[in-house]
Amino acid sequence: MPNSNQANDIARYAAAVRAALASLPDAERESLLEDLESHLAEVAGESDQSLEERLGKPATYAAELTSAYGAASETGNVPRGARYRDRLWALVSAALGTHAYSEVRAFLPELRAGWWVLRAYLLVLILAFMFRGGLNLRPIPDPFTSGGLLQILATLVAIVLSVRLGRRGMPANRGWRAAAIGVNVGVALLALPVLVSMGTGSTYYGYYADSSDPNLSQASASYYAGFTNIYPYSKDGQPLKDVLLYDQDGLPIVPAANGLTTDVPVGADGLPIQNAYPLTQRDQNGVPVVPPRVALPPWQPSPSPSSTPTPPITTP
Amino acid sequence: MALNGNPIDTSQLLKGVLDLAVLAVLAERDSYGYDVLRRLRESGLDAVGDASVYGTLRRLYQAGVLKSYVVPSDEGPHRKYYGLNDRGRSALDQSTKTWGSFTSALDHLLNGRSTANAK
Numbered sequence: 001m002p003n004s005n006q007a008n009d010i011a012r013y014a015a016a017v018r019a020a021l022a023s024l025p026d027a028e029r030e031s032l033l034e035d036l037e038s039h040l041a042e043v044a045g046e047s048d049q050s051l052e053e054r055l056g057k058p059a060t061y062a063a064e065l066t067s068a069y070g071a072a073s074e075t076g077n078v079p080r081g082a083r084y085r086d087r088l089w090a091l092v093s094a095a096l097g098t099h100a101y102s103e104v105r106a107f108l109p110e111l112r113a114g115w116w117v118l119r120a121y122l123l124v125l126i127l128a129f130m131f132r133g134g135l136n137l138r139p140i141p142d143p144f145t146s147g148g149l150l151q152i153l154a155t156l157v158a159i160v161l162s163v164r165l166g167r168r169g170m171p172a173n174r175g176w177r178a179a180a181i182g183v184n185v186g187v188a189l190l191a192l193p194v195l196v197s198m199g200t201g202s203t204y205y206g207y208y209a210d211s212s213d214p215n216l217s218q219a220s221a222s223y224y225a226g227f228t229n230i231y232p233y234s235k236d237g238q239p240l241k242d243v244l245l246y247d248q249d250g251l252p253i254v255p256a257a258n259g260l261t262t263d264v265p266v267g268a269d270g271l272p273i274q275n276a277y278p279l280t281q282r283d284q285n286g287v288p289v290v291p292p293r294v295a296l297p298p299w300q301p302s303p304s305p306s307s308t309p310t311p312p313i314t315t316p
Numbered sequence: 317m318a319l320n321g322n323p324i325d326t327s328q329l330l331k332g333v334l335d336l337a338v339l340a341v342l343a344e345r346d347s348y349g350y351d352v353l354r355r356l357r358e359s360g361l362d363a364v365g366d367a368s369v370y371g372t373l374r375r376l377y378q379a380g381v382l383k384s385y386v387v388p389s390d391e392g393p394h395r396k397y398y399g400l401n402d403r404g405r406s407a408l409d410q411s412t413k414t415w416g417s418f419t420s421a422l423d424h425l426l427n428g429r430s431t432a433n434a435k
Contacts, residue, residue, distance in 0.1 A: 032374050035349070035396045039370055042350035042395070054366075061367045068334070068371030 006044045013051040014040055016058030021066065032069050116166035119184060120158035122191035124151060129194045137198055221274060222247045225256040229289065230277040237296045242276045259284060326363045334372050336415055337361060339400065339408040342382070346399035349373055373398055381407045 014037050021029050044051055055061050128151050129137055141148035171177050230253075232240040242265075245253040252275035263280040264272040281289040330337075341347065341355050353369045376382045381404035386394050400408065 031378060032371070034374070036370070038394060038396065039349045042348065043366060046350075064365050064367035065371040068368040069375045070371075 006041075009051050010037060010040045010044055013055075013058055013061075017062045017065070020059045020062035024066070032065065112166065113163070115184075116163045117159050119187050120162035121155055122194075123162075123187050124155045124158050126187070126190050126194055127154070129197075137194070139198060221252040221254040222249065223254050223256040225258075228255050228258045228260055229279050229281060231291055231294065232277055233294065233296060235299060239278075239291070241278070244273075245275050245277055255279075260289060261286075327365075330361065330364055330368070333415070334364065334368060335376065336408070336411045337364075338369065338372050338376065339381070339404060339411065342398055342400050343405070343408055346397045348387075348395040348397050352398070376404070 014033075017036065018029070018033060021033070024032070040051060043054060047054065052058070125137070128141070128147075132147060138148075141151040143149050143152055171180060230243075230245060232243040234240055247253050254274045260281045260283055262274075263282070264274055265276055267273050278291060283289060337356055337359075338352060341352050341359075344355075347355065349370050350366075352373065353364065353366055356364050356369065373382070377384055377398065381401065382398045383401045383404075384396055384398050386396050388394050
């Protein structure tokens with residue numbers, strides 16, 4: 001029966017052997033050292049000598065252990081390729097944080113289907129961004145516009161195709177496989193700027209309907225981020241006042257909340273008129289916002305209605 | 317045993333036959349690690365190292381030729397016993413034949429040499 005000194009000796013010796021085998025993959029080391037302690041206890045129980053005196057240095061013991069055990073891998077009946085692949089995976093997972101990594105790795109195949117759906121959505125989003133110039137791009141397209149409806153339908157079709165493609169698995173041909181990986185990475189990379197542009201709100205588009213305020217319960221407007229005010233000028237360069245602006249849906253155009261205070265005129269019906277430009281605004285300190293200096297484009301003298309169309313004049 | 321100026325490295329010999337020796341010991345009766353070592357040494361294989369026996373047992377177990385079970389012990393920790401399973405027994409039979417033909421070939425060689433020397 002080992003006394004407490006022996007127990008310490010056993011624990012110390014076992015720890016040193018484990019440390020010497022730290023380079024082995026976790027699973028292999030554990031299956032090798034499973035009952036090392038109880039085995040060492042048997043050895044220790046035989047005499048009063050320390051384990052190091054009886055068995056030699058822990059590092060030497062570890063080396064003898066692996067040489068006796070290691071021969072196994074060469075004679076085992078696991079196919080050589082699979083064995084090396086397992087060993088590589090074990091090394092990678094040991095490098096990347098063992099348990100946490102193995103959990104993630106076990107979970108990865110389940111994430112694949114999610115990526116198949118996501119990539120279809122992103123691909124249509126990228127195409128919409130390219131063809132519609134990013135205007136009115138929203139995470140979920142508006143089904144009541146033709147473009148939005150088209151985008152939704154295209155997304156559904158793309159998801160079906162993408163999942164079918166994904167379930168087929170990777171192409172066996174090396175070149176095709178590289179192409180497939182390239183396309184996936186490309187979609188992911190291209191989607192980034194599109195998503196970012198949507199996130200910053202530079203093309204954000206939204207409806208406003210505040211039912212809590214009776215005055216505004218009927219009000220509905222298009223709120224745009226990216227500008228705080230609009231300064232309209234007439235063709236001859238005169239600044240205009242109280243120009244009412246509406247978007248393609250007939251909704252008043254109003255800048256999204258931006259930190260400035262806007263003094264909105266109130267109509268005869270008591271409702272605020274939010275889209276009369278330029279807006280009268282004050283900043284956080286109450287200082288009125290000064291209109292910017294603008295460089296107005298010089299207009300060409302307009303042709304008289306009776307003249308025949310002439311080719312553009314080129315200046316010498 | 318040492319030949320003139322050219323000793324046979326017993327540990328090298330052992331390496332090749334340790335599997336067979338361990339299987340043979342376990343064929344006699346199931347044993348735990350330290351008991352296997354003791355019985356190997358009692359049989360005259362006193363150069364065998366503790367770590368080699370332990371590593372070999374783990375390997376043979378992993379290779380699926382040994383069964384293993386834990387027996388509670390009144391004195392000290394529980395003991396893990398190893399024994400041959402069907403695959404282990406057929407592996408032992410196979411290895412015994414291989415060993416037989418190997419030793420008889422070597423015996424033949426050595427005997428021929430010794431009779432030649434005697435002449």
